[in-house]
Amino acid sequence: MAVANYVRGLEAPKLAPPANLKTIRHHLRENYFSSLGSGALTIILGSFLVWLAWQIIGFALLDAVWTGSNRDACIPADGTTGGACWPIISQKFGQWIYGFYPVAERWRINICAVAFVAGLAPMLTPTAPYKMANAIYLLVVFPLVAFVLLTGGNYNVLPGSYAGVICLAFWIAATLPLSVFGVDEGAKRNSLGLALAGAAVILWGSSFIARTDITVFGISFDSGFLSLASGCVSLWVVLSNSVARRSKAFLIWALALATMLAAMLLLDIDFGLVPVETAQWGGLTVTLVVSITGIAASLPLGILLALGRQSNLPAIRTMSIVFIEFVRGVPLITVLFMASVMLPLFLPPGMNFDKLLRALVGVALFSAAYMAEVVRGGLQAVPKGQYEGATALGLSYWQMMAKIILPQALKISIPNIVGNFIVLFKDTTLVLIIGLFDLLAMAQTGLRDAAWATPVTAPTGYLAIALIYWAFCFSMSRYAIFTERRLHTGHKR
Numbered sequence: 001m002a003v004a005n006y007v008r009g010l011e012a013p014k015l016a017p018p019a020n021l022k023t024i025r026h027h028l029r030e031n032y033f034s035s036l037g038s039g040a041l042t043i044i045l046g047s048f049l050v051w052l053a054w055q056i057i058g059f060a061l062l063d064a065v066w067t068g069s070n071r072d073a074c075i076p077a078d079g080t081t082g083g084a085c086w087p088i089i090s091q092k093f094g095q096w097i098y099g100f101y102p103v104a105e106r107w108r109i110n111i112c113a114v115a116f117v118a119g120l121a122p123m124l125t126p127t128a129p130y131k132m133a134n135a136i137y138l139l140v141v142f143p144l145v146a147f148v149l150l151t152g153g154n155y156n157v158l159p160g161s162y163a164g165v166i167c168l169a170f171w172i173a174a175t176l177p178l179s180v181f182g183v184d185e186g187a188k189r190n191s192l193g194l195a196l197a198g199a200a201v202i203l204w205g206s207s208f209i210a211r212t213d214i215t216v217f218g219i220s221f222d223s224g225f226l227s228l229a230s231g232c233v234s235l236w237v238v239l240s241n242s243v244a245r246r247s248k249a250f251l252i253w254a255l256a257l258a259t260m261l262a263a264m265l266l267l268d269i270d271f272g273l274v275p276v277e278t279a280q281w282g283g284l285t286v287t288l289v290v291s292i293t294g295i296a297a298s299l300p301l302g303i304l305l306a307l308g309r310q311s312n313l314p315a316i317r318t319m320s321i322v323f324i325e326f327v328r329g330v331p332l333i334t335v336l337f338m339a340s341v342m343l344p345l346f347l348p349p350g351m352n353f354d355k356l357l358r359a360l361v362g363v364a365l366f367s368a369a370y371m372a373e374v375v376r377g378g379l380q381a382v383p384k385g386q387y388e389g390a391t392a393l394g395l396s397y398w399q400m401m402a403k404i405i406l407p408q409a410l411k412i413s414i415p416n417i418v419g420n421f422i423v424l425f426k427d428t429t430l431v432l433i434i435g436l437f438d439l440l441a442m443a444q445t446g447l448r449d450a451a452w453a454t455p456v457t458a459p460t461g462y463l464a465i466a467l468i469y470w471a472f473c474f475s476m477s478r479y480a481i482f483t484e485r486r487l488h489t490g491h492k493r
Helices: 024-031 036-062 087-098 103-124 131-151 161-181 185-208 223-239 248-268 284-309 314-328 332-346 355-381 384-392 397-412 414-434 439-447 457-487
Strands: 214-216 219-221
Touching: 036 457, 087 103, 087 284, 087 439, 087 457, 103 131, 131 248, 284 314, 284 355, 284 414, 284 439, 314 355, 332 355, 332 414, 355 397, 355 414, 384 397, 397 414, 414 439, 414 457, 439 457
Parallel strands: none
Antiparallel strands: 214 219
C-alpha cells in the first residue's frame, strides 16, 4: 500500500526547549520597558523613587541621632540641619501610648492590650477552634473587663426615674397586643418573658443615665432590685412553657439575662482600682478605643441599615434612607461637634454623657451610614437566582439573609469594607475637636516641648507617627487580601 506524500516518513527534528519566561529580564521587558515611552517613564520615576528613598534613609538612619537627653544632642556642631532626632521619640513614647493616664496605673492598659490580642489572634486564624466562644469573649467578656480596668469600676448600678417610665412603656407595648388580639397561651407566655427580660436590660442600661431610685405610686423602689426582680419573673414565665424552653428566643433571652446580671455584678464590685476619668486617657489608647469600637459597631449597624433600605416596609425603608443620606451628607467633624456641643442642649437638666462616649456614638453612627452603602452594593451584586433558590427551599427572610445572601454579599464587599475600616482608623484624629487627645494630638503636644526644640524635631515626630499609622493600616489591608483570596478559591479559573 502506497504512503501518501503528505505523511512524514522521518521523525521531526527535536527543537530546543523554550526559554524560561519567568526571568527578571523578561519581567522587566514585559512590564517596564515594553515600549520607548514606557522605558523612559520607568527611568524617570525609578530615579525619583531612588532619590526619595535615599533621602529618607539618610535622614532616618544614616544621619540620625540615637542618644541624647535634650535638644543639644540633635543640633550639629557646624549648625547645619542633621538627621532625625530619635531620642525625643524614646522620651515621649510613653505619653504617645498612654496619654495622661497615671503612670502607676498604666499596667491596666497593658493588660487590656494583651487580653485583646489574645482574643483577636485566634479569631483571625482560620484554623483556630472554638470560634463562637472566642467571639463571645471579644464581644462580651473583653469589653466589660476592659471597661472596669480602664475606668476603675465600682459603679453604683441604680437606674433613675426615667428608666422606670421606659420600662413600663416597653412592657405595655410588648404585652398589650398579645392580650387584645388573643394570641395562644404558649406564644403569650414566651413574649411576656421576653418583654420582661427586655425591661430588665433597659433598666440596667439606663443606670448610666441617672442614679436614683424609682418611685411608683408614691413608693420608692431600688432600681437594681427591680431590674433583678423583672429578670427573675421573666425567667419563671418562660420556663413554665415547655415550647418556649426549646425556642431560640429563649436561648437568646437567657444569654442576654446572664450577660446583664454578670455586667451588673462586675460593674458594682469594688476591685480597689483607682478611678481614672476618660479625660485622662489619650494617645494610642484613645485611637484604638475609638477605632475598634467604631469598627465593631459600624458593621452590624451598617448591615441592618442596608437591609432596612431594601425592606418592603415603607416606614423602615424611609427611616433607613433618611438616616443614611443625612449622615453621609455631613462631615465627621460636624457629627462630633454636634455630639459634643449640641447634644447636651437636648437632654434633661442634670443629665450628661461622657465626652468619650459621645465620640464613640458619633463615630459608630457615621461609619455605619457609609458601611450600609457598601453592604447594599454587595447585596445588589448577589444574583437574583440566589434569592429565588432560598425562597424555593422554604427559608424565612432572616434564614435566607444569614445563610445564603449575606455571606456572599460580605465576601464581595471585603475590599470596600476594609477600606472603610482604614478610613475610620485614620479619622479618629478628628476627636481632638471635642477635647480628646488621640495619638496625633498627643504627639503634637509633645513636639512643642521647648527642651527638644530643633529644626528636625517635627519631621522626626511626624515620620514616627506616619510609620505607626502605616503599620496598622497595612496590616488590615494585607489581612483583607488574605481573607479575600481564601474565600474566592472556588471562583478561580
